[in-house]
Amino acid sequence: xxxxxxxxxxxxxxxxxxxxxxxxxxxxxxxxxxxxxxxxxxxxxxxxxxxxxxxxxxxxxxxxxxxxxxxxxxxxxxxxxxxxxxxxxxxxxxxxxxxxxxxxxxxxxxxxxxxxxxxxxxxxxxxxxxxxxxxxxxxxxxxxxxxxxxxxxxxxxxxxxxxxxxxxxxxxxxxxxxxxxxxxxxxxxxxxxxxxxxxxxxxxxxxxxxxxxxxxxxxxxxxxxxxxxxxxxxxxxxxxxxxxxxxxxxxxxxxxxxxxxxxxxxxxxxxxxxxxxxxxxxxxxxxxxxxxxxxxxxxxxxxxxxxxxxxxxxxxxxxxxxxxxxxxxxxxxxxxxxxxxxxxxxxxxxxxxxxxxxxxxxxxxxxxxxxxxxxxxxxxxxxxxxxxxxxxxxxxxxxxxxxxxxxxxxxxxxxxxxxxxxxxxxxxxxxxxxxxxxxxxxxxxxxxxxxxxxxxxxxxxxxxxx
Numbered sequence: 001x002x003x004x005x006x007x008x009x010x011x012x013x014x015x016x017x018x019x020x021x022x023x024x025x026x027x028x029x030x031x032x033x034x035x036x037x038x039x040x041x042x043x044x045x046x047x048x049x050x051x052x053x054x055x056x057x058x059x060x061x062x063x064x065x066x067x068x069x070x071x072x073x074x075x076x077x078x079x080x081x082x083x084x085x086x087x088x089x090x091x092x093x094x095x096x097x098x099x100x101x102x103x104x105x106x107x108x109x110x111x112x113x114x115x116x117x118x119x120x121x122x123x124x125x126x127x128x129x130x131x132x133x134x135x136x137x138x139x140x141x142x143x144x145x146x147x148x149x150x151x152x153x154x155x156x157x158x159x160x161x162x163x164x165x166x167x168x169x170x171x172x173x174x175x176x177x178x179x180x181x182x183x184x185x186x187x188x189x190x191x192x193x194x195x196x197x198x199x200x201x202x203x204x205x206x207x208x209x210x211x212x213x214x215x216x217x218x219x220x221x222x223x224x225x226x227x228x229x230x231x232x233x234x235x236x237x238x239x240x241x242x243x244x245x246x247x248x249x250x251x252x253x254x255x256x257x258x259x260x261x262x263x264x265x266x267x268x269x270x271x272x273x274x275x276x277x278x279x280x281x282x283x284x285x286x287x288x289x290x291x292x293x294x295x296x297x298x299x300x301x302x303x304x305x306x307x308x309x310x311x312x313x314x315x316x317x318x319x320x321x322x323x324x325x326x327x328x329x330x331x332x333x334x335x336x337x338x339x340x341x342x343x344x345x346x347x348x349x350x351x352x353x354x355x356x357x358x359x360x361x362x363x364x365x366x367x368x369x370x371x372x373x374x375x376x377x378x379x380x381x382x383x384x385x386x387x388x389x390x391x392x393x394x395x396x397x398x399x400x401x402x403x404x405x406x407x408x409x410x411x412x413x414x415x416x417x418x419x420x421x422x423x424x425x426x427x428x429x430x431x432x433x434x435x436x437x438x439x440x441x442x443x444x445x446x447x448x449x450x451x452x453x454x455x456x457x458x459x460x461x462x463x464x465x466x
Contacts (some may be wrong), residue, residue, distance in 0.1 A: 029090070099290075108403065113176050158198075185209050334358050386433055
């Protein structure tokens with residue numbers, strides 16, 4: 001298994017595998033990347049503008065250089081002529097954007113379409129569906145217009161039933177998608193999944209959504225960085241925000257190299273937002289750990305036995321779901337939920353869960369060597385939906401947070417929406433994800449982990465019943 005020392009450049013601080021956004025003050029300063037397969041195979045690191053080295057006055061600061069922050073910078077420049085300065089604590093795309101499974105699906109947050117209807121009513125749910133459809137088209141357009149080299153694998157998203165009793169639930173959701181929203185999803189039997197997609201032995205059938213693209217996550221972040229700089233944005237790695245004061249409407253952001261004064265600030269830190277960054281962002285998320293691993297290259301015989309005809313997103317129906325895919329280079333990537341705390345993240349039992357999941361789905365791969373293993377934090381909001389918002393109309397502070405693991409695609413749209421808000425062009429953004437704040441949990445946030453521990457056990461028992 002590849003060790004994190006291989007990912008540390010000269011002058012960088014060692015990667016901290018036990019980092020915890022609830023317990024630690026911040027995500028570090030010029031810390032090495034997590035030992036992901038994506039960073040190892042992304043090629044040359046993107047060019048940047050160096051750390052902040054002196055005080056400066058700018059129009060807009062974006063905190064965080066993941067997909068959301070970089071999309072915000074791209075759309076501020078492209079659509080509104082505003083050249084943002086992006087402040088990043090570590091390296092470009094250091095957090096979620098280089099640790100995910102790279103699955104772009106037609107979703108935002110954790111709720112299904114039927115749950116949108118139950119929460120907001122049919123009219124708002126239809127408007128929300130139109131929003132995510134527009135978002136997916138934007139994602140496709142960005143890939144094509146800017147010729148992004150991200151190893152994109154199109155072909156839709158397969159949602160595989162891990163138990164027979166999940167098939168009626170999948171069918172009901174497909175009917176809602178088709179009959180209520182006019183979306184062309186379809187159901188597949190086990191035999192159809194094996195013939196059309198992959199010979200996954202745990203599968204009892206699946207639903208299929210035509211919008212689903214898998215990408216190389218680190219390459220996507222690096223390509224966004226290239227486009228942002230070409231449009232005039234400035235990217236400052238190794239520049240964590242260690243203090244924030246607002247004086248006479250101007251935000252004074254303290255970094256190790258100097259204070260950046262800005263008229264507006266966009267927070268795009270995903271699950272890595274420090275609890276003490278600002279009162280408007282404190283305890284708005286419940287960061288959840290997710291584990292990933294990538295196997296050695298499979299032999300031709302092993303690949304033939306898997307029968308993979310797609311390289312796009314595959315997700316099973318567990319509450320603590322496995323998300324996985326066959327990589328074009330002949331490896332399998334699989335991910336799932338992990339430890340409760342950063343301190344427990346390196347424990348072998350979480351790594352073993354991924355190996356077990358792989359063996360359940362592909363028994364002939366039981367015991368296969370794993371070349372890369374890593375974990376990272378997912379920004380789950382307390383009500384399971386994101387917010388792209390100006391939380392206080394009196395303050396020029398904006399944030400886009402809370403994707404719940406479904407941010408690869410929607411982060412592009414979130415960045416465009418946040419750019420519209422900064423530019424004063426958000427009068428038509430009336431959906432609940434734009435007009436309200438993320439729910440606040442206050443002092444309860446660290447204690448929710450006790451409930452999370454018991455929920456995980458309950459979910460596992462419920463998921464695995466026959």
